[in-house]
Amino acid sequence: MAETMMLRARRAWGGAAIFFQWSRRLRAADFLVLLGLAGLLAALFQFARHMNAPVRPAAAIDLSAAAIPAYALLSLLRGLIAFAISLGFAVVYGYWAAKDARAERVLIPLLDILQSVPVLGFMPGLLLVFLALFPSSNAGLELASIVMIFTAQAWNMAFSFYQSLKSLKPDLVEAASVFSFNSWERFRCLELPSAAIGLVWNGMISMAGGWFFLMISESFVLGRRDFSLPGLGSYMSRAAADGNARAMALAIAAMMLMIVLLDQVLWRPLAVWSQKFRLDESGSEDAGSSWFLGVVRRARVYALAALLIRKIANRHPETGTGERKTGHEKERAPAFPVSRFPSSQAFARLLPVVSGAALLLLAAAAGLGAVRVLYAWRALSPERWLSIGGAGAATLARVLVSTALGTLWALPAGLAIGLSPRLWTALGPAIQMLASFPAPMLFPAAIAAMRAAGVPLSAGSIVLMLLGTQWYILFNVVAGAAAIPADLLEASRSYGLKGWERFKNVLLPAVFPYLVTGWVTAAGGAWNASIVSEFVTFKSQVFSTWGLGSLISEAAERSDIPTLTAAVVVMSAIVMVFNRFVWRRLYAVAREGLWMTA
């Protein structure tokens, strides 16, 4: 007994000694990483305190510059927590849809619908649920805000994960079967790695999507009740309402800084790291580089943490200690823990049952919701429906005009940038930053400028939409232009194709499929953005113009649930019908290669 105590002590001391040895050799990199960790912990702590504080629906926002760091940290935490939830959701939802054909038929169209519902469509329901769950603390309000951010992040990630699972490399799948991987090993060694790159890229886009709606996710009005959570979004809303130009500029700068920081500390390193999950087995392409990833990899704390984690993970499951018996490993013949995860066959038997039950639950919830919504719709007169439809047409026109306007400048610009690698290295990073900046933060300034120029919001909201969605067109055209085969360009040069002829016969056909993708995403974004671009608060004044977006925003403010739900449903319906009959056809045209062969 005493002997084992001694042993244990020595082992503990040994561990400490190792740590000291390590710590003596800590580098600057370690302090950076530790500092970051400490900052994050402090922020979490503050966040937790705020969560537990008595409920205060409308936090007073301090517009001084000194308040900004704390607000930015809170917003950052909300965004990251929402992102973590989105990631979990994406994995579960995508896995479910990919593994069960029955669920797939329901879940994938549902994802399309969810994607077309604007954030405000979820807001009243979320508030209702979370405020009821946490009546006396801020937690309910916080969670509602986080889930609103989540609704702007989750769907494309879920779709990406689903698609990765559906397009696993067949030979790797077969290898996993032959070597009898259980469902967990399959997930960890095959499915998750195969999906990693898609998840990282979509995560980047999702995070930007979340920031886009930060302002309404942090401060919103429901039935004359003002809700506002301390954060950068609320700060911006407050500053815009007061017409405080200095505070607005500060908020924009802080947001920009946050985005740059996240890019450097999170996305760039992730993008570089995820290159190891490329599926093409050929040589090492230029994976880019990340100074931060370098720091993390150099940092010894990281290695130490990995060591610790491995030690904990290797704890023997039977004894619950990390002790390693030397000498008689042979005796414990099946010492390897018999897997608690179901084998693939057992899993295949279990899945339909679980999935079926979950589907039933989902159907019941959807049915209940539908009944309630239909019941609420009794209050709507036929004229009201007509006016909702009319508002839909007005917003549709704006969406189309904004997409067209975006194309007008983004197509030539994208071609120029995509065809010149030098231009791309010079402008690319800046454009990426700009694109992930939440455009609604610029709306107050844009409104002020348009008022000075005498532009009405009915036309001005098109410009506001454009601010957010033009980037999708630009990026896709850039990608398309960069993918034009060099020999095609050389051929057109050698045959003297220039100007319009070159554009019509070579460039446009080559980038057309990419352009269509850009249009679909830009139009989708414009629909979602209509709720903030047709209804803007500036200097305590509400500017709004007739359209589905402003209808939704107003209905949410008045807590007019029948109109809100009706408008959201109409918006989803228009988006879906348009996807089906316009975008999908254009895709088909692009895929047929008519343009390429013309």
Place this chain on the structure above:
Amino acid sequence: MEQILCELRGVSHDFSLPNGKVLRVLNDINLAIYPREVVALLGPSGCGKSTILRILAGLQKPAAGAVFHHDRPLSGLNPSTAIVFQSFALFPWMSVAENIRVVMRAAHVPEPEARKRAAKVISLVGLEGFESASPRELSGGMKQRVGIARALSMEPEVLFMDEPFSHVDALTAESLRAELLDIWASLDKNPSSILLVSHDTKEVAYMADRIVVLSAQPGTVRAVVKNSLPRPRDYRSREFHALVDYLHEIIAGHEMPDIPEAPAGIAAAIPMPEPLPRASPGEIVGLLEYLDARGGSENVFRLAADTNRQYGRVITVAKAAEMLDLVDTPKQAVVLTPEGRRLVKAPPQERQDLWKSAILKLRLFHEAYEGLRASPEKALRSQDIMETIVLRMPYENPDRIFDTFVQWSRYGNLFNYREEEGVFSLIEAQETPVA
């Protein structure tokens, strides 16, 4: 008799085509693997040899027949096999060592034992020093060494190899074959036997004790050849050549049968159109050019080696040419016919006309051409052709035949075909330039 390790009894298998048709890929296969032998499945691509391997491994359930493992019906995966894949199937995000360790972890091999085995197989296949390399950094040959090491680490009773060296360059493949046999001979226990799938006659003659020759469409066992040449075998020895020749004869005898010429009038009475082999006009004319440059005749396996093609592919092209009466295929030879010679010597315009008259002798083209001319709008929709193919050739893949149909008729300038609308139309006589 020795105990059988695993066995197929009367196994047949079907594939469903996208159009709902069922295609028989394997028919009544009987195959047993005994201890301490190398068995090879030899056949052209599409003969279902990889399917046989997958059924034996328990990855696929056969449509009919039974799979046995040590005399007991197999349910689920075959526990005593491991596969070396044609495409390597390494996890690109894991190092060489991790690729090997992960499969042992999945098989619940205790950690210390796994470490021992990993070290052993890595040294066996000569991967020392590459443990932490990523598969991306390795050449094809090195990747397949990892694939072999990974399979050996499972200590399988039967090592399955699915065209293991076809994605490896020829020289490396040669050394890997020899090394693999050395490893197999040096291990006193598992793998007891090796099941090798291959389309390469030399490879199977070098490696196998027993060669199962399969024929295609549907895959059936054509012959089983015992190979008792002493090891290590010499590619250049006379006995080796004789064996390879013998294998060639079996394949050629079945894939290019010498059917006696039918009396005139009989052939036309057969109502079924001929399935078109999947060969492009370019390949067929290429074959004619090749033969013409070599005096009009060549051995089909020699041809395959010369053109760096699988012999299955060459046989398909030769069959297509034979169907058009452009070549003849006595035994293993491919011989240019007078028609074939005329076509090869003709200038482009005439060549097209000769091709046109050659394909019009085939029922499918003839019917389509007549149908088109008889139709009031002088046009046919692609669905009409497709329907004919599906109805009259129910055992073939209609999309492939349709593709070949379009390619061949375009080469002969038989129709105008606009793919976007799916419409065949007649080519107006005026359109052809008059000299």
